[in-house]
Every structure is written in C-alpha cells, then in structure tokens.
Amino acid sequence: MSTKLTTTCPGCSCICDDIEVSVEDSKIKSVSNACRKGAALFLNAKPQSNDGIDDEIDEAIEILRRAKKPAIFGLDNTTIEAQQIAIEIAKELDCLIDDYSRILYGDLLDLVLSSKIPTCTLDDVRDRADISIFWGSDAMNSQPRHLSKFSYFPRGEHKQKGWEFDRHAVVIDLYRSSSAKVCSEFFKIDQGGDAAFMDAILGTLSGKPPSSKELLRLINEIKKANFGVIFAGSGLISGLNRDTEKLVGFMEKLNEYSEFCTIPMVKAYNMRGFVETINDSGLERGEPFPQALVNQDVDAALIVGADPLSDLPFPVSRKLREIKTIVIDPRTTPTTEIADVAIHSVINGIFGEGSVRRMDGVEFKLKPCCIAGGGLSDEAILKRIMEGL
C-alpha cells in the first residue's frame, strides 16, 4: 500500500516545502512538484545500516583525540542542530571550523546578516518584486524552482499579472546561462568586468549617456521599479575580486533611486544556516580551511556533508591525503573514498529530521518522509563524537 505525503526538499537553498512523495514499502516510488535535482535526490535515497557504525565513531574519536591541529569543515549540507554540535566540538578541540561560504561568497553573507547590505525574503520577492537581477548566478541550474516559485513567473500578492506584464528579470554573467535564456534580458560582461558594469549602471542612472540601448532599457526598468532584488552568486563575488565593499556602495546608490535588496544565491541547502549559527555562537572560525590545508596547519579533518575532492582545486584537496580524515556523508563520494573513516549518515528530510535556513534566512523543518533501515543522522553521529571526546 502506498502513502502520499507532502514534504520538504533539501536539494538546494530554495527548500521547497510542497514536494509530494508516494512511499511504498519504505521506498519512495514517485515524486511530484520537485525539480530534476529534487526528484533525483528523493528517488535515489537509500536507507543506511548500523553495521560497523560504532567502530567508525570510536575510530573518529581516536583520530580527533590524537590530532594536534584538528579542523572541522563542510556543514553546509546538514541541519542547524548538527551544526550546533559541530561548533561545540570545535570549542572543545579549540580548532578551526569552516564551510564553503567564505570560499564562494567572501564576506557577502556577513554583510547581509549585519544589514550593511539590505535584504528581504523570497516571499517579499514573490509578492512585490518588479525587477530581479541574477548577477553571477544561474538559478536554472543551481536553484531550479527559484524563477517559478519566487522571482519571475509566479503571481504574488501585488504582482497578479506575473512575468508577462508585472516583472522584469535580468541576468548579468560571463556567458548566456540557462537562466539567461528564460529571463527578459541578458548582459554579457567580461571576466572581472562586474565593477565596471556597476559603474555604468550608476553613471547612466545619474544622467550620463548610456553605452547601449540595452543598458538604457535596464536603467528605465530600475527607475520604474518600486522594489528590486539582486540575486548575488559566486560569479559576482569572483568578478569583483572579492571586493564586496564595491557591492555595498552599489547597493547604497541604487537605493537612492528605489528600494533594492540583495539575497545571496547560496547553493548548499543550509549554508545560510551555518553562517547564522556560527555568528550566533560567537566562535571565531579561524583561518580559511583551504589555506590552513595548504599551510599544513591541519593534521586531522572532520568533514561533514561536503566533498572537497570534487569542489576544491587539486593543490588544496591533495593535502587531504597527507592528513587523517573523517567524513560524515549520506553518500559515497570521492572524499569518502580517500577518508580514513567514512561514516554514512541518513539523508536529512528523507530519513532524518532537523531545521534548516533557506537562502533568505527563513527557517524550515525537515521531517522524515520514509521510515526504513537504521543509520544515524549527522546530528546523532556528531553528538556521539562529542560525548566520546
């Protein structure tokens, strides 16, 4: 007999809470409303077993006990509860703790959290936004339902005519991405040309002649807008050479013309949660993890929900082979393959539960939709490691 449930997807930072799954004999048989990524996540979910997990946890504790310079890394793809325990472990070990946010977005999230850059929720965007600017971000590939649920296609409280008449969506990027193909306008900029393009926008807004008809059209849309949002991706931060002060100044100037906010287009489903959680804890993160690895300031790494072998450059990731590594991850990845200890946790939102923050900071609860097999959550594994230490 199959059971139909509505659940929340931990596939990306949109945290879609309208996913319908059909569960039969503790297996997910079908998924509705999800994007391609979300559907793949649910349909490929496998339960874990408890075989060997006690020994793996003991081995992890032993490695961390013996380490002189341990570090904790990842944590963007796990729950707030697991992040809180990881922070406790970092305090206990007096070690660095880091995620991908500084690597990909510099201090953008801190600027948003400290209100140096104005921000809003995705619900505000759906209800009010006249113009959405995707700058160095490709929602169609990274947050696939972003445009349909929040930023371009939906009817909102004050946007009843939707994308046909009420909304303007612009992509600014180095190449015509999938998002650029569906949005109203695309501006191709050269690598590192982001700051110059900001200057061109502000210059034209202040009355200088525009360099192109397209730029004039964008300026007219900005002037017309009561409310606009910049969805800042890692491409923008890289294009600005990580000079986020340029973005702060740009947002200040833009807000002289109309209300403009920024939402960081983080990819991992709980990166926003990690940054808020660690800021709330008051703990200093220490040296960025990649730098610490290269500088040989780490002799053992506890990696949670991350696969640095697949997303950090080789000169960094090869250093992981020279130290002891413990990886907690629901799936087998290149990093679990080279780890000294790989502990397979259950997938949050399918077999495990916990809280997460959407890219705009709104908190959601992930609840299990499938009860099958054994296995422990990231939170439970980290708790046992903490107790063992």
Next chain:
Amino acid sequence: MGISSFIQSPAYEVMILIVPDIFQSSAGYAGKFSEAYQNASAQIYLDHEDMKEWSIKDGSKVELFTDFGEVVLTARESEEEHRGIGLMPPSVYSMRILSLDNLHPAKIRRSKGEVAGIREIIGK
C-alpha cells in the same frame, strides 16, 4: 603506426569557467561513481567558432592541461557564444587542473586518449 601518432596536436589557450549543471548534479544523487555522473562531469563545453578554429569536433576527446595537471575530456559544442571560455561543472575532473586563483587559464588540444574513471583520477 603512422607518423601522425607521434605528432602532438597544437595547443590553444582557453579560460576555464566552473558552472553549475543540473544534469550533472542530478546524476550525482544516483552516485558519484555512476557512469551518468562521470559522463556529465568529464566534459567541456566550447564555443562553436573556437571548435572550428581548433579543429575539435563535438564528442571528440580533448586534453586540458595546466601547471597543476591534465585531464582527458569529451568536447561538447555549446549552444551559446563564449569565445575563449570553456565551461565545466565542478567535479574531480575540473578541480584536477585548477589553481587557487579566480581565473583558470588552461591549454587545450585534440587527444587520442581515453577519459579516466573517477577512481583513477582520485588514485583509488
């Protein structure tokens, strides 16, 4: 064996841009050692005009190399114009050749080699 097998194809400069790919990330949920994920990861999208100029055909093998390493990939013709830029998804293949800098200049040439498996790339 003809003399052509001893002559290396000319190499051209290309800037590597790491971009998300929904097909690759979805395949990752089926397993990062699955054939689908490997095929979606071990490819580089090139500009149509660049491919014509460099005599690289869609689906053919290319070698991409930097000071940090080299990988054999499948070349794909991009639907969009991005001269001098090669688009790759994040994976052990793209990370194998990248430096710590934001810009990723690399060289590309036609190859008769085979795409290595992910386990081979990570040395397992």
